[in-house]
Every structure is written in structure tokens, then in C-alpha cells.
Amino acid sequence: MIKKLKYIVDWILLTGSTVIVCVILGIILGDIFSKGASAISWDFITGLPTDGMTKGGILPAVAGTLVLTLITTLFSVPFGVACAIYLNEYAKPSVFTNIIRASIRNLAGIPSIIYGLFGLALFVQSLRLGTSVLSAGLTLGLLSLPYIITTTEEALKRIPNSMREATLALGATQFETIKDVVLPKALPGILTGVILTMSRAAGETAPILFTGVAFYINDVGTSVNQEFMALPYHLYMLSTQHQAIEQVRPLAYATAGVLILLVFLLNIIAFYIRYKYRTKD
Amino acid sequence: MLLYNSAAFFADVKPVDFFTGSQWDPESAKGKYSIAPLLVSTGLVTLGAMLIAVPLGIFTAAFLSELAHPKLKNILKPFIEMLAAIPSVAIGFLGIVLVGPGIAKIFGLANGLNALNGAVLLSVMALPTIITISEDAINAVPQSHREASLALVANKWETLFKVTIPAALPGLIAAVMLGLGRALGETMTVLMATGNAAVLPTGFLDSVRTITATIAIEMGEVPFQTTHYFALFAIAVVLFLITLAINLAGEYFVNRLRKFHA
Numbered sequence: 147m148i149k150k151l152k153y154i155v156d157w158i159l160l161t162g163s164t165v166i167v168c169v170i171l172g173i174i175l176g177d178i179f180s181k182g183a184s185a186i187s188w189d190f191i192t193g194l195p196t197d198g199m200t201k202g203g204i205l206p207a208v209a210g211t212l213v214l215t216l217i218t219t220l221f222s223v224p225f226g227v228a229c230a231i232y233l234n235e236y237a238k239p240s241v242f243t244n245i246i247r248a249s250i251r252n253l254a255g256i257p258s259i260i261y262g263l264f265g266l267a268l269f270v271q272s273l274r275l276g277t278s279v280l281s282a283g284l285t286l287g288l289l290s291l292p293y294i295i296t297t298t299e300e301a302l303k304r305i306p307n308s309m310r311e312a313t314l315a316l317g318a319t320q321f322e323t324i325k326d327v328v329l330p331k332a333l334p335g336i337l338t339g340v341i342l343t344m345s346r347a348a349g350e351t352a353p354i355l356f357t358g359v360a361f362y363i364n365d366v367g368t369s370v371n372q373e374f375m376a377l378p379y380h381l382y383m384l385s386t387q388h389q390a391i392e393q394v395r396p397l398a399y400a401t402a403g404v405l406i407l408l409v410f411l412l413n414i415i416a417f418y419i420r421y422k423y424r425t426k427d
Numbered sequence: 428m429l430l431y432n433s434a435a436f437f438a439d440v441k442p443v444d445f446f447t448g449s450q451w452d453p454e455s456a457k458g459k460y461s462i463a464p465l466l467v468s469t470g471l472v473t474l475g476a477m478l479i480a481v482p483l484g485i486f487t488a489a490f491l492s493e494l495a496h497p498k499l500k501n502i503l504k505p506f507i508e509m510l511a512a513i514p515s516v517a518i519g520f521l522g523i524v525l526v527g528p529g530i531a532k533i534f535g536l537a538n539g540l541n542a543l544n545g546a547v548l549l550s551v552m553a554l555p556t557i558i559t560i561s562e563d564a565i566n567a568v569p570q571s572h573r574e575a576s577l578a579l580v581a582n583k584w585e586t587l588f589k590v591t592i593p594a595a596l597p598g599l600i601a602a603v604m605l606g607l608g609r610a611l612g613e614t615m616t617v618l619m620a621t622g623n624a625a626v627l628p629t630g631f632l633d634s635v636r637t638i639t640a641t642i643a644i645e646m647g648e649v650p651f652q653t654t655h656y657f658a659l660f661a662i663a664v665v666l667f668l669i670t671l672a673i674n675l676a677g678e679y680f681v682n683r684l685r686k687f688h689a
Contacts, residue, residue, distance in 0.1 A: 160487075162486075163483045163484075163486035164486070164495075164503070167483060168503070171507075171510045173525070174510075174513060174517075174551075177524075178520075248678070251674070251678065252671060256612070257639060257666060260663050262643075262646075263659070263663050350515075351514070352615055352639070355643055381517065381520055382619065386619055395524070398520060399524075402520050406517055409513070
């Protein structure tokens with residue numbers, strides 16, 4: 147009898163935990179979207195902030211986040227993919243490559259605020275780029291590099307060696323093999339990794355705090371040397387720094403909603419690519 | 428770069444004061460730089476987060492890999508990955524508008540911006556990491572272990588708690604370590620939700636300020652190349668070393684798991 151009771155407790159523990167985890171996600175999404183939905187509209191996304199940011203839209207923040215993510219991608223993808231190709235295709239397994247791999251994994255574990263400090267010291271001050279969307283993009287690029295390298299390497303590993311050997315046997319050089327056979331085949335996997343990294347970069351706040359994000363700009367930026375607004379920082383600012391916090395709560399909810407939608411959209415695209423790629427195999 | 432800037436700090440402030448003093452007050456005339464209140468704050472919030480996230484995460488992982496119907500699992504797993512994708516500011520925002528007022532009401536406080544709030548939010552952020560890696564670890568336990576246990580007329584529950592979970596232990600520890608690393612390094616959530624008072628906290632209902640939040644708050648305001656500026660680099664190095672140690676430990680356990688099953 148007592149034993150039976152214990153099993154029921156066990157069952158409740160396991161199932162209960164899972165239910166709690168799902169409820170947490172439900173609360174997060176439910177709260178933000180139920181309170182933000184009324185304020186989200188096309189005008190909100192494409193309008194400029196007005197009246198000391200108590201009214202109006204979030205266009206500069208949306209544009210800032212898009213440009214920032216673009217710069218991050220442009221910087222981190224070529225380096226990351228090249229690095230992964232070197233590690234997986236050219237480098238012979240040795241103590242040296244093991245050390246490189248271990249450092250890459252540890253780079254991925256460094257807190258993002260430390261990347262922010264590093265970006266401040268390196269890009270903003272030592273390289274004299276100033277606080278700008280370029281500095282912030284490069285900082286986020288550094289943060290993204292380990293993820294791109296790891297996911298690209300995983301994608302490359304999944305290409306069977308027989309394909310490489312067949313191409314080499316046809317007289318292609320190693321570079322041609324990689325360029326014409328390995329990379330095209332690994333593309334969906336690489337793309338999934340890149341998109342997931344973009345979604346992470348778009349949601350990051352800590353690394354851009356000191357490297358270029360601005361409180362308020364009433365225009366869409368035209369140069370990479372300017373400061374910029376970004377969605378996550380805008381949300382942070384609206385919820386803690388604004389002089390009329392209660393008044394702008396609906397705007398904060400709506401900004402959170404737009405940010406989460408953007409991140410989920412990128413995630414869904416990545417899931418879709420992965421799903422399609424898997425079913426083809 | 429980080430080390431160079433923090434070396435400049437220790438030229439100005441004695442390392443002993445840095446680790447043993449009890450006040451962080453760079454604004455005062457003398458300038459007090461002690462990492463102790465920040466370390467204790469960080470530790471308190473992270474500990475609280477782990478107390479919530481570890482049981483919840485491991486039980487959920489066990490449910491997913493041992494109990495859940497494959498169809499249900501296919502629905503739940505993307506849900507958990509979604510949870511991982513939510514930006515940290517959005518979670519911090521909910522800490523202000525939802526969890527904070529809730530805590531204030533339950534404990535009768537003026538506001539809910541304290542260590543408990545931060546711990547609850549950080550546990551949400553660490554959960555996906557813990558669940559995913561724990562589930563991999565539990566899945567990696569060979570089916571023959573379970574079958575052997577069932578053949579000895581142990582039932583499903585005894586098998587799970589006495590055979591499968593102990594066998595997956597190194598992987599579970601790795602999961603906890605990596606979740607811990609994530610919680611320690613999290614900035615925006617704790618910055619927004621914990622109240623940011625840089626004093627030695629005495630309990631979960633005190634306002635605390637973690638290392639990450641201190642860097643985020645003060646870096647924007649300090650003049651470049653001052654002792655205060657260098658001090659922020661110094662606490663960043665301490666944080667870096669702590670997370671590095673935790674990640675290395677996590678990796679050690681992941682590798683042990685791999686060897687164990689090879």
C-alpha cells in the first residue's frame with residue numbers, strides 16, 4: 147500500500163514538473179501577447195517614437211536590430227565557416243586541434259557581458275571605432291563565432307567520407323571538393339546554425355550596452371558609424387529607465403511582443419530547414 | 428585585454444582588500460572596491476535558481492525520455508527549445524511586471540525586486556539547458572540496464588530511480604554545471620529584477636546586485652582609464668574565471684559519460 151502510494155508520488159513528481167515547465171512558457175507568452183497585442187500594429191512597427199517615447203512606434207529600434215544582426219552575420223559567418231572547414235577538412239587531429247576545439251567550446255560559455263567589456267576595450271577604444279553600430283555588430287560577431295563554428299563543423303561531419311573520396315578520385319583538388327561537393331551538401335545544416343545564431347544575436351542586450359546602443363534616436367540610421375536603437379535595449383529602457391514607466395507599459399509589452407515574434411520567426415525558419423533536410427535523407 | 432586592464436586596477440587597490448572587504452562603493456571619496464557583496468549576491472541568486480531548476484529540469488527530462496509517448500515528446504521538445512529562444516530582456520521584463528508584484532504580494536513587501544525574483548527568472552533561463560542535456564544523458568543509458576533491472580522484478584519506478592538516473596549521473600551533473608554557467612553569466616534578467624543594492628545580502632528577500640549587473644550599471648557611467656573603470660574589468664576577470672571553471676567541470680563530466688558508454 148505504502149509502496150503504491152510512493153509510485154503515485156513519483157508519477158506526480160515527473161508529470162508535475164513537465165506540466166510546470168509548460169505552464170511557465172504559457173505564462174510568459176500569454177502575459178506578453180495578451181497585454182501587448184492591442185498596441186502592436188503596422189503603425190507601431192513602422193512609426194517613429196513621439197512625445198518623449200510615450201507614444202508612437204519603434205521603427206528606429208526595429209531598423210537598428212536588423213542592421214546590427216546583418217553586420218553580426220556578415221562578420222561571423224565567413225570567419226566561422228572558414229574556421230570550421232579548416233578544423234574539419236584540413237587539420238589533422240592532434241593535440242593542437244583538440245586545444246582549439248576546447249577553447250571554442252569555452253568561448254561559447256563566456257558570459258555575454260564580458261564580450262561587451264571586451265568589445266568596449268578593443269573596438270570602441272583601441273581601434274577607435276567609437277560607440278557605433280559597427281562596434282556593436284563586431285562585438286556580437288565575436289560572441290556568435292563559437293556557435294557558427296560548432297554548428298558548421300557538425301554539418302560538415304555529417305557528410306559521408308565516401309563523397310569526398312569519390313570527388314578526389316575524379317581528379318578534383320581538395321579545394322574543389324570542398325567548394326563544389328562538401329559545402330553545397332552541408333548548406334542546410336550551416337544555414338540552420340546561422341539563423342539560430344542570428345536569433346540569439348538579435349535578442350542580446352548586454353554586449354551592446356557599452357558598444358553603441360542609444361537611448362533615443364528619432365531617425366533611421368544611415369551610417370555604420372552612428373549610434374543606434376535596438377529592440378532589446380529599447381525594452382530594457384522602457385521598463386526600467388523611462389521617466390514615465392507606468393504610462394509606457396503598453397509600449398513595453400508591445401516591444402517585448404515584437405522582439406519575441408522576431409526571434410520565434412527566425413527559430414521557426416531554422417526548424418523548417420532542419421525538418422526538410424532530415425526528411426530528404 | 429581583460430587581464431591588462433585589471434592588472435592596472437591592482438596597481439591601485441590591494442588584492443587583499445578586493446577579496447576581503449565588505450563594501451562596494453566606488454562613488455565614495457575613498458573608493459571602496461570589494462568584490463565580496465557582489466560575489467555573495469551572485470552566489471545567492473544562482474543557488475536559488477539551481478534549487479528550483481535542477482529538480483524541475485531533471486524530472487522533466489526523466490518524464491520526456493521514460494514516460495512520455497513519442498508523439499507528446501515531439502510536441503514538447505520544440506516547446507522547450509522555444510523557451511530557450513526567449514531573449515533575456517523579455518524574461519527580465521516579466522520579472523518587473525509579473526513575478527515582482529507577485530512576490531511583493533505573497534511576502535508583504537514594498538516591491539518584489541529581490542534575490543528571490545532573480546532566482547525564479549534565472550531558473551527559467553537555465554531550465555532548457557538542463558532539460559536538454561539531462562534528457563540526452565538519460566537516453567544514453569543503455570536499454571540493457573533497464574531490461575536487466577526489470578528482469579529482476581523491479582518495476583518501472585524502481586528502475587528509473589535506482590538504475591537509470593544513477594547511471595546517467597555524470598551527464599546530469601554536466602547538465603547542472605552548464606545550466607549553472609548560463610545562470611551565472613546572465614546579465615539583463617538580474618539587472619532588471621533584483622533591485623541592485625550593492626550590500627551584503629542576508630536572505631532571499633533582500634535586494635542584491637550581481638557581478639554582471641554591476642558591470643552593466645557602472646560601465647556606462649565611469650570615465651575611461653580610472654581606478655573604477657579598471658575595477659570593473661577586474662570583477663569581469665573573476666566572473667570569467669568562475670564560469671570557465673564551471674564549464675570545464677561540465678565538460679569533464681560530459682567526457683566521462685562518453686567514455687563510460689563507449
